[in-house]
Amino acid sequence: MSTPELEVQTHPIATRITHWLMALSIVILIGSGWRIYNASPIFGFTFPEAITLGGDVEQALALHNDPGVASAIGWHFAAMWLLAFSYLGFMLWNIFSGHFWRDFLPVGPVSFWRDFVAAATFKLQHRLGEYNVVQRVAYWGALGAVAMMLLSGIAIWKPVQTYPLETLFGGFQGARIVHFIFMTAIALFIVIHVALVILVPKTFVAMTLGRATAKSHKGDV
Amino acid sequence: MDLERRRLFGGGLSLGALTMLTGCDISDHDSVQRALALVSRFNDRVQAAIFGPNKLAPTFSEAEAVKDFRYNAWYGPEKSPVLTSADYRLMLAGQIKDKTPWTVEKLYSLPQVTQITRHVCVEGWNMIGKWTGTPLGVFLNQIGADTTAKYVGFECADGYYEGIDMATAMHPQTLMAFKLSDNILPTRHGYPFKLRIPTKLGFKNPKFVTTIYVTNQQPKGFWTDRGYNWFSGI
Structure with missing residues (x-):
């Protein structure tokens, strides 16, 4: 039996602040975005009003015939700045601090497949402070999805001033669909991310207080 | 006394202060709306700046x-x-x-x-x-x-x-x-x-x-x- 090692996870203050600001802004953006989507649905469904953000719909309708979209847009166009700046801060910080290169790379198809199969068969160990390849790919995917949200969002917000940006997405309505698809990807990421945090609560401690430790499981397998 | 009271309610207390006193969350709601309106005015200035006249x-x-x-x-x-x-x-x-x-x-x-x-x-x-x-x-x-x-x-x-x-x-x-x-x-x-x-x-x-x-x-x-x-x- 090997001697138990201590696993340590630390997150610098810049990472923690930008992480939580991104989390807050994304929750606001998704909630208000669903309300805005409901005003002119792209697909054949709408989001239940109770899980959308933008105040009381009945009240807004009674007051001035607006289905609560004005307030939702207010939220959306406030939180977009919060996301844009916290995302930029997060990216710059992690590029220059070396966190990306140290912990999120390398990723390769072979190692991804190995860790993916291990995860799918529940054989993948979570080691605090270490990122397996499935995790690394998920983080790159989420960060890429946010970039796509910002880009398609700009195309929807300013289709004339940024023209022909929208043509990248197949036009204005195409940009709305792309915005929707990457919203879905981010929502799925959040569900899995939060589920795994519940399984390994120490990661929440590390992301909030800056440091967490755990006894190594390496010897247990 | 009457005059004092009238001055208090007529001028001193705003509707917002009253709702705060009663603990009603409408004031919270209003302050949120005010904050969003402030950002909206900032967004006006940003949009005017990026508007291309030609x-x-x-x-x-x-x-x-x-x-x-x-x-x-x-x-x-x-x-x-x-x-x-x-x-x-x-x-x-x-x-x-x-x-x-x-x-x-x-x-x-x-x-x-x-x-x-x-x-x-x-x-x-x-x-x-x-x-x-x-x-x-x-x-x-x-x-x-x-x-x-x-x-x-x-x-x-x-x-x-x-x-x-x-x-x-x-x-x-x-x-x-x-x-x-x-x-x-x-x-x-x-x-x-x-x-x-x-x-x-x-x-x-x-x-x-x-x-x-x-x-x-x-x-x-x-x-x-x-x-x-x-x-x-x-």
Whole structure:
């Protein structure tokens, strides 16, 4: 039996602040975005009003015939700045601090497949402070999805001033669909991310207080 | 004593303070709304800064133009105000030299251009239409409007009101649209004319315009009074 090692996870203050600001802004953006989507649905469904953000719909309708979209847009166009700046801060910080290169790379198809199969068969160990390849790919995917949200969002917000940006997405309505698809990807990421945090609560401690430790499981397998 | 109490309730206590005292969460709600309104005004300034006075909105082919253009208002088309060329006068106000009212006939004799542009609604839908009319900038110059003023405002026969920044008013694609799909603007679309501004969201395109005024005071807007962003450029 090997001697138990201590696993340590630390997150610098810049990472923690930008992480939580991104989390807050994304929750606001998704909630208000669903309300805005409901005003002119792209697909054949709408989001239940109770899980959308933008105040009381009945009240807004009674007051001035607006289905609560004005307030939702207010939220959306406030939180977009919060996301844009916290995302930029997060990216710059992690590029220059070396966190990306140290912990999120390398990723390769072979190692991804190995860790993916291990995860799918529940054989993948979570080691605090270490990122397996499935995790690394998920983080790159989420960060890429946010970039796509910002880009398609700009195309929807300013289709004339940024023209022909929208043509990248197949036009204005195409940009709305792309915005929707990457919203879905981010929502799925959040569900899995939060589920795994519940399984390994120490990661929440590390992301909030800056440091967490755990006894190594390496010897247990 | 009575006088004291009246002073307290009449002047000292605002409605907001009262709701706070009663612990009602309306005040929280209001402060959130105020914060969002502040950001919205910041967004106005950002949008004005990135607005390109000569950046043209994309134009489309004749085939892409929708003939049966979507009707949109907070009331049904049957309630559209019916204006007649006999009675209608366009009134001019504010920083304008020649405030002589304009008849429909005189308006329709102005030099006109045709453009096929896209209407983008704040809700997310869009529709391409073929519009014919006089660039608002040409009209403003003709009536001796002070184009160094900040805003142009509009009042409408259906109770609607709107206003835009001068840069947008002078944009070459901002039209006083007299025709839709080569036909005189139908009543439901705003006869005798509507503002057609392809660099703004749809609700910044007022119909049934009865007064145009030039001012340095930011004009109010029907929907911006209901919480939508004022500049609403696209």
